[in-house]
Amino acid sequence: MRAVGIDFGTTNCAVAVATDGVVETARFGVDKTLETFRSVLYFGGKKPLAGPAAIDAYLARETPGRLIQSLKSFLSGALFRETWVESQRYSVEDLTALLARSLREEAERQLGDLGKRVVLGRPVRFVGGDTKEADALAVARLEQAFRRAGFDEILFEYEPVGAAYFYESTLDRDERIVIADFGGGTSDFTLLKVAPRVKRRGILSTAGLPLAGDSFDAKIVRHVVSPMLGLGTHYRSLNKRLPMPSSLYLKLEKWHYLSFLKTQETMRMLTSLEVQAEEPSKIEALINLVENDAGYNLHRAVQRTKVELSSGEKSEFEFEDPCVSIKQTVRRSDFEAWISGELLKISGAVDKLLIDGKTEPAQVDRVFLTGGTSLVPSVRRIFVERFGADRVQAGDEFTSVARGLALRAGHVKNAG
Numbered sequence: 001m002r003a004v005g006i007d008f009g010t011t012n013c014a015v016a017v018a019t020d021g022v023v024e025t026a027r028f029g030v031d032k033t034l035e036t037f038r039s040v041l042y043f044g045g046k047k048p049l050a051g052p053a054a055i056d057a058y059l060a061r062e063t064p065g066r067l068i069q070s071l072k073s074f075l076s077g078a079l080f081r082e083t084w085v086e087s088q089r090y091s092v093e094d095l096t097a098l099l100a101r102s103l104r105e106e107a108e109r110q111l112g113d114l115g116k117r118v119v120l121g122r123p124v125r126f127v128g129g130d131t132k133e134a135d136a137l138a139v140a141r142l143e144q145a146f147r148r149a150g151f152d153e154i155l156f157e158y159e160p161v162g163a164a165y166f167y168e169s170t171l172d173r174d175e176r177i178v179i180a181d182f183g184g185g186t187s188d189f190t191l192l193k194v195a196p197r198v199k200r201r202g203i204l205s206t207a208g209l210p211l212a213g214d215s216f217d218a219k220i221v222r223h224v225v226s227p228m229l230g231l232g233t234h235y236r237s238l239n240k241r242l243p244m245p246s247s248l249y250l251k252l253e254k255w256h257y258l259s260f261l262k263t264q265e266t267m268r269m270l271t272s273l274e275v276q277a278e279e280p281s282k283i284e285a286l287i288n289l290v291e292n293d294a295g296y297n298l299h300r301a302v303q304r305t306k307v308e309l310s311s312g313e314k315s316e317f318e319f320e321d322p323c324v325s326i327k328q329t330v331r332r333s334d335f336e337a338w339i340s341g342e343l344l345k346i347s348g349a350v351d352k353l354l355i356d357g358k359t360e361p362a363q364v365d366r367v368f369l370t371g372g373t374s375l376v377p378s379v380r381r382i383f384v385e386r387f388g389a390d391r392v393q394a395g396d397e398f399t400s401v402a403r404g405l406a407l408r409a410g411h412v413k414n415a416g
Contacts, residue, residue: 002017003018003019003117003406003407004115004117004406005018005118005119005121005162005404005408006103006121006146006402007121007399007405008072008142009039009183010039010070010073010186010212010214011069011070011183011213011372012037012039013038014026014035014037014398015103016403018406018409021410023407026111028052029052030056035399036398037106037107038051038054039051039072039184040055041071041095042065042068043068043086044057048098054067058293064292064293066259067293067295069295069299070214071099072126072184073128074092075096075129075138076128076135076137078134078137083095093141093145096141096142097144097145097146100145100146101148103149104149104150116152117151117152117409118146118151118154118155119156119157119405119408119409120143120405121156121162121402122159123159123183123185123208124189125209126186126210127185130210143156155409159183159188160181160188161190162400162401162408163370164179164190164404166400166407167368167404169404169407171194174193175194176193176364177194177365178353178368178383178387179370180350180369180371180383181370182212182369182372182373183212184212185213185214186208186211187212188208189207189350190203191356191359191364204357204359205357207352207353209346211345211346215339215342216335216342216373217303217306219335219342220306220335221252221302222253222338224328225298228282229249229252229282230277230285231244231249233277233279235273235278248261252286258295259293259295262290262291262293270287271287287323289321289323289324292322297321298319301317302317304317305317306376307375309332309335309376310375313333314329314331315329316328317330361386367391367392368393371398371401380392
């Protein structure tokens with residue numbers, strides 16, 4: 001029996017199919033070597049493109065287009081309902097459905113028909129989903145999008161529980177485990193008991209934070225990129241010397257907002273600020289970045305530095321654009337100072353997880369870390385200091401959730 005699990009992530013998506021307990025993941029891209037499908041849409045041709053095809057079209061573009069990233073971060077926001085691309089209106093549900101349909105179609109080219117049933121991952125807490133109403137809105141939008149993609153039966157499961165199913169498949173004994181799943185927009189934690197020999201598990205507690213890899217990226221943008229685009233500079237208006245609006249740069253830090261800076265209102269404001277700026281070349285560079293939709297190239301430069309800092313003590317950040325050249329050495333010690341607030345929140349969430357689960361660190365048999373941000377040394381250190389290096393294990397950072405969700409789907413089928 002085939003069972004389908006999908007990890008719909010802020011940055012990447014993954015699809016897995018379990019057949020009699022054997023799991024296979026879909027592969028994407030022209031050469032089918034990618035196990036993840038980038039969560040992006042590109043509007044710049046006859047029809048919208050998604051995933052690797054969207055990235056390829058964006059990089060090869062000869063005329064302006066629009067790249068939309070991190071759609072998952074909009075799901076809980078009641079104030080954001082729609083956007084216009086050229087003369088066509090797209091709701092959040094429309095955009096998410098476009099991505100979901102493309103993900104399914106690409107996966108089916110390799111795996112065959114995915115059927116009507118799916119176990120779909122969701123974070124413990126969506127970005128902005130700090131109320132029951134916001135959480136319900138995010139789930140409803142996600143469900144509608146995947147129904148439009150052809151799934152009639154959708155079971156939601158917490159992403160860290162999906163990771164737990166994957167980890168459990170590697171065990172031959174009972175354990176009490178902590179699962180920490182770090183995505184692009186959210187960090188999720190689950191404390192549970194697993195008993196693989198009798199297929200029994202029990203969730204003791206969960207915790208979630210609306211921050212993860214994107215929050216870390218934002219700090220690099222704030223401290224390295226934004227000062228070269230006018231942050232901290234001033235402009236003159238009515239004989240007053242005023243700081244550049246911080247709201248512009250807060251949006252610049254968020255990948256899911258970056259493509260939405262390109263509005264007539266924002267561009268008029270930037271043009272006006274350039275005329276009044278004390279350092280107009282920096283505002284010109286910001287205008288150029290927004291007009292040319294250079295957010296993806298900026299994202300790649302930030303990601304490259306973050307990855308290099310996971311294995312080295314410093315990284316040479318480089319970003320080239322027609323109006324600005326940024327080259328700066330970024331040290332791991334500085335980066336860790338920039339993300340200290342986020343690290344404190346992660347640490348607090350882990351403490352709350354243990355308290356709510358009435359568990360002492362010594363009672364935890366294993367800690368399973370998954371997701372790209374789990375590779376950041378200061379994040380891993382939080383768990384090593386509490387549980388010991390011998391109990392902390394990293395898994396398949398990008399597909400373990402999807403694999404586990406497929407196993408969860410198989411369990412549901414067997415139970416039914």
